[in-house]
Amino acid sequence: MAELFGFRDFRPGQAEILEAVLAGEDVLAVMxxxxxxxxxxxxxxxxxxxLTLVVSPLIALMRDQVSALQANGIEAGSLTSADDPASREQTWDRLDAGTLRLLYLAPERLAVPGLAERLGRAGLTMIAVDEAHCVSQWGHDFRxxxxxxxxxxxxxxRPQIAAFTATADAAARRDIAQRLFTRAPREFVAGFDRPNLHLxxxxxxxxFHQVRDFVKARPERSGIVYCAxxxxxxxxxxxxxxxDVDALAYHAGLDGASRGERQDRFVKEEGVVMCATVAFGMGVDKPDVRYVVHAALPxxxxxxxQEIGRAGRDGDPADTLMLWSLGDxxxxxRQIAESEADDARKAMELRRLGALIAYCEAPRCRRQTLLAYFGDRAEPCGNCDLCDDPPALIxxxxLAQKAMSAIARTGQRFGLEHLVSVLRGVNTDKVAARGHDRLPTFGIGDDLSKDQWxxxxxxLFAAxxxxxxxxxxxxxxxxxxxKEILFGKAGIELRPPEDKRGARVARHRPSDASEALTSGRDRDLYEALRRLRGELARESGKPAYTVFADRTLIDMALTRPSSREEMAQVFGVGARKLERYGDLFLDLIAREG
Structure with missing residues (x-):
């Protein structure tokens, strides 16, 4: 593993899953x-x-993984709509010649005539199914x-099957097992926590101004802004x-060449911000995405x-921000109601939406609320906006009775703008025309601003x-x-109705690099190593992280290896990369002293 991938330790859950896969067991893993x-x-x-066949719906991610594998000297190829005809023909030739170790395939390519026979002749031993929740009718992205x-x-x-997903509850896992496996798989649920993500x-x-402030507070950082x-x-x-932000748009309405060009820039360059549709998504295997913003409700x-999971894949700190409104x-x-799904599916989607809204208005630690949804437990995390500045519940x-009284007195027929006008005593034309300025509730909430109401x-909606x-x-x-609350049969705790958290989440938190590199000398070397990495990446046309990850450069700056033997001990330096880049980085370290 160290020789090819440069890793000397497994991440939590990997060793157990690898042991089962290497033993030939069918596996369903939630990680x-x-x-x-x-x-x-x-x-x-x-x-x-x-041969291992990898099936994934995320074309960009497959392309990135193939590129990284090839950089490590591993025979890998892909067959997707993003591959040019010459590249696809070359992959077919390598498949028929039996030289491929991993073949990445988009799900629509499963219908290619004669595929099963060609895979069998190539020595197919395993099918790896990525984003396996797409198999389930209860998954959030059924395909x-x-x-x-x-x-x-x-x-x-009947080759071995190993299925992987980051999001599958118990119902989805049962459905995946029934639809995908001919024998009961061994299940692993490795937990859902991403402690490096600030929520x-x-x-x-x-x-837009909230998004702009958030992005501008993180200059020269790669990020994704999801739009509706x-x-x-x-x-x-x-x-x-x-x-003056290096921003690009990315959505299904662009032609394939434009999407590919923008995807390449985002993956290969540092500091690019991608504005992407939530519906289209982005399967990006880019480890150094430092933030994900949702400009609208997912x-x-x-x-x-799944979407915030695009950030901080390298394990370093990353930020997330979701903006939401009742209009979203x-x-x-309405989208759920107007969809062609059956009633059971619509009911499931409404429950999921309700859980998301409850998360948005959670009174305590967001990570606890998020993990509880997936059946996981956690202590207060200290790494979310509510832990940063815990609200004192009142x-x-x-307040709830006043709000619901306005709803009841106006006949449960009006939207929020009108209801807030009634509560605050604002005599708009609509209020006057309906005589709502004469209601007992008119003006009973004039001590609160519109935002507070x-x-x-x-x-109240979240509750x-x-x-x-x-x-x-x-x-x-x-x-x-x-009604139980309105008529005094039950009470409710709320956060104080002064939501100013939008300004606080724009703060920029230090990365692992700035925390680990405490001396100016180490930071100067780290920046010099980054510049060299960038030059090598541009020369090869590859993403910078395929040369060396940020964590590898940090380790170099701290340990300052002076020989190949010492460089081989640096995190993320495998035998192939040591041979290809080792002397260049050793020379730079020696020059920088």
């Missing part, structure tokens, strides 16, 4: 993004020989093409460019967890006290749980 799922099928493919995997395995002589959520106010639409992607990218907790939630509910019963309504009918027109109604 957090960044915990090293790919090594669990790449290492056995190299050790045992034969019908994935159902062909079991058929392909049967035709190819933060803020109410959406100015939208193609138009929003283009708009955010253009406006960030006007703020589809579900599963999707949110209402839009998502008895919010009276919006905070109260968000928290299930109020709701918006899916088939309605934006009106708010009181739920049975809310």
């Amino acid at each position: 957090p993004t960044g915990r090293g799922k790919s090594l669990c099928y790449q290492l056995p493919a190299v050790v045992r020989g034969g 019908p093409e994935y159902l062909r995997i079991a058929e392909l395995a049967e035709m190819a002589g 933060a959520v803020a109410a959406k106010r100015s939208g 639409s193609r138009k929003a992607c283009e708009d955010y990218a253009e406006r960030l460019q006007a703020e 589809k579900s907790m599963e999707a949110y967890y 939630a209402a839009l998502r509910r 008895d919010g019963t009276v 919006m905070s109260v309504f968000r928290q 299930g006290a109020i709701d918006q009918p899916i088939d309605g027109h934006g009106e708010w109604v009181i739920t049975p749980e809310g």
Whole structure:
């Protein structure tokens, strides 16, 4: 492992899974993004020989992994829509010649005629299924093409199957096991915690300006901004460019050449910010993404967890920020209602949306709320916005009763703008026309600002006290749980209705590099090593991290190896990279003293 991949220790959960895979067992493993799922099928493919087929829907990620494997001298290839015809033909030739160790395949390619026979002749020993939740009807990104995997395995002589995903609850795991495996797999659930990710959520106010402030606080850092639409992607990218940010838009409306060019820039260059649609997603195997921002509400907790998993894959600190509004939630509910899914699926999606909104308005540690959703437990993490500045909860019963009284007195037929105007005593034309300025609730909340009342309504929605009918027109109604509070039969705790957290989450936290490199001499060497890495990456046309990861450069700067033997002990320096780059970096370290 050290010789090829440069790693001397396994990450949590890897050793047990690798042992089972190497023993020939069928495996279903749930591992957090960044915990090293790919090594669990790449290492056995190299050790045992034969051919491993990797099925994944993330074309960009497959391309990045193939590039990294080839940089380590491992025979790997891919067959996806992003590959040019000459490259695909070369991959087919290597497959037929039996020289490939790993073949990456997009799920739509499973229908290629004669594929099973050619795989069998090439010595197929294992099918590795990435993003295995796509097999399940209860997964958040079900892909019908994935159902062909079991058929392909049967035709190819029932090779070993190893399935991996970062997000699958118990129902999804049962469904995956039934749809994908002919024999019961050995299951591993390695936990869902990503302790290096700082979690933060803020109410959406100015939208772009909040994103801009967050991004500008992290100069020269690679990041992803998830947007709700193609138009929003283009708009955010253009406006960030006007703020001297190296930003690009990435969505399904672009032609393949444009997507490929922008993907390459994001992966290979440092400090690029990608504005991407949530629906399209980004399968990026880029370890040094330092932040992920959601400019709009994601589809579900599963999707949110998957998307923030693009950050900090190298294990170094990374930031996340989600902006949300009740308008986002209402839009998502309408999308669910208008979808072609059956009633069971719609009910599941609504429950997932409810869990996401509860997470947004959580009163205590976000990591505890996030992990609890996936059946995991944790102590307060000290690495989220609510742990940074814990809110002092108040008895919010009276505030809740005022808000719900406004809903009830206006006939449960109005949206928030109107309700807040009634509570604050703002006599708009709409309020006057309906006589709502004469209601007992008119002006009873004039001690709170509009933003503060919006905070109260968000928290009541998250607590299930109020709701918006899916088939309605934006009106708010009181739920049975809310009536218990309204009529004094139950109480409710709320955060103080002053949500200023949007300004605090823009702070920039130090990376492992700035924490580890305490002396100016070490930092100067680290920057010199980064410049050399960048030059080598540009010359080869490869991403910088395929030369050496940031953590490797930090280790070099701290230990200052003076020989090949010492360089071989540096984290992430395998035999091939030592041969290719070792002398160049040793010479630089010697010159810098």
